[in-house]
Amino acid sequence: MALLGAIEAGGTKFILAVCDENFNIIDRTVVPTEDGPTTLAKVTTYFDQFDNIDAIGVAAFGPVDLNPQSKTYGYVLDTPKPGWAGFDFLGYLKNWRDIPYYWTTDVNGSAWAEYRHGANSEVKSLVYLTVGTGVGAGIIVNGQILSGFGHPEAGHIIISKNPKDHYLGHCPFHHDRCLEGVASGPAMEDRWQQSAKELADEHMAWEIEADYLAQAAMTYTTILRPDKIVFGGGVPHREVLLPLIRKRFAELMAGYLATPDLEDYLVPVANGDNAGILGCFYLAKSAMTRA
């Protein structure tokens, strides 16, 4: 039986999994993220159990080099994470087993899973926004993962400071100028001196968070005109948030530009916490036909 592999390479843990031809998960494990070589040794040991893997999809925390023309294609780029900057992630895997790989970012993997989830729908362009320890987005435009001079870092767009918010910001580069600086989980915790998980539904924190995420939705909408914006990551687990985002988005847009109905447009993840792994499987499959 032919198998596909998935490596969801996160900053704190790696999720490894194998599925059959129908994308049913047949095995799955989690290894903690250490330095590059140590972690990858565990990854390859895991996949050594399966000698019939046709292809592997890899969705890695960034920044990574996605440009096939680049000399450092497949490398992890400049990152403060010990033992990762300049590590040849994809090269390590190819050296272990020379099969087709699909190499992309973690958010691109999840975006692809959300896009494929609605594969028979009218959705051709989609933004997957994750709001967790960091804020990032995977973007699909007309069925293609968007990439350019590098991959997007769409958590670092400019926002307008909410007048009720006096927090100085959490982005090491842009402080309170960018979305990540004011809207990530750690920004919320730092601002309110309380974990986002523990903030009451009535706390003004949610109104402010919704304002920032609605601003982001407006900026993505005017630039990309996607068919859907999906909110993933830890913070949007809070059910109070999405209705507030839709309300604020409607106020901000003020009737400008047609969008799908907001209930279908600004939505929670369809694949839950499996989005990353599923995206890797789908991408592994497409790496096979490409090869």
Added chain:
Amino acid sequence: MALLGAIEAGGTKFILAVCDENFNIIDRTVVPTEDGPTTLAKVTTYFDQFDNIDAIGVAAFGPVDLNPQSKTYGYVLDTPKPGWAGFDFLGYLKNWRDIPYYWTTDVNGSAWAEYRHGANSEVKSLVYLTVGTGVGAGIIVNGQILSGFGHPEAGHIIISKNPKDHYLGHCPFHHDRCLEGVASGPAMEDRWQQSAKELADEHMAWEIEADYLAQAAMTYTTILRPDKIVFGGGVPHREVLLPLIRKRFAELMAGYLATPDLEDYLVPVANGDNAGILGCFYLAKSAMTRA
């Protein structure tokens, strides 16, 4: 001799032109923009002079329907402009002469010309931002004009109000929340009670304008990672502006993300005021091969 046609359909004037196979302009005229049928009658009368036009590229002021699956494909959509809302622009032309047309927005036409200008370069993705009576952008991603649920209206992205700026904004929908509201030519004139053309180089107006345009460049950069951002339209004619934008962009980004060298990245138009017409010719050519 086979010819190509161009219709640059602006809100105040239409530029009509014809070129030969090598994209040399052989004739050109300008007609004022009246209502839809009146203006289009003049357009077809002009092109009646040439019986050997293979294809025409049309770059129209928006909003227009660019979705070939839509029942109103080729129409001008909701606009306050008298005699245009719901006008079947493309249908009128096809009814006149059934040749291939490339139908797109004015900014997409100019973006395509700027993209083609560097056709043999490394530029695969490009943003053409026009700052004039309105603010708008045409976006090329990996050699394709970006479009989704509708065409981008990337002049209406969220900006952060400059602390020195107390102007209430010029966008009828978003006031001072969006780029167009604070950075268009009329916004400058309204704020300073003086035409942008007449403001001295030393006026603080330029520092504020550069702040907003640098913010826009940061947002486009983090979402799209283009190879180039081109500044067109009336306001960037002022030579004081671009160096200020580059300086402010570097401050805002604070070393985050690789971009091309800023001298090659944030640039004035390469095609000057011919960008719109040239884009139409190139697109007309591609409509022929598509047909």
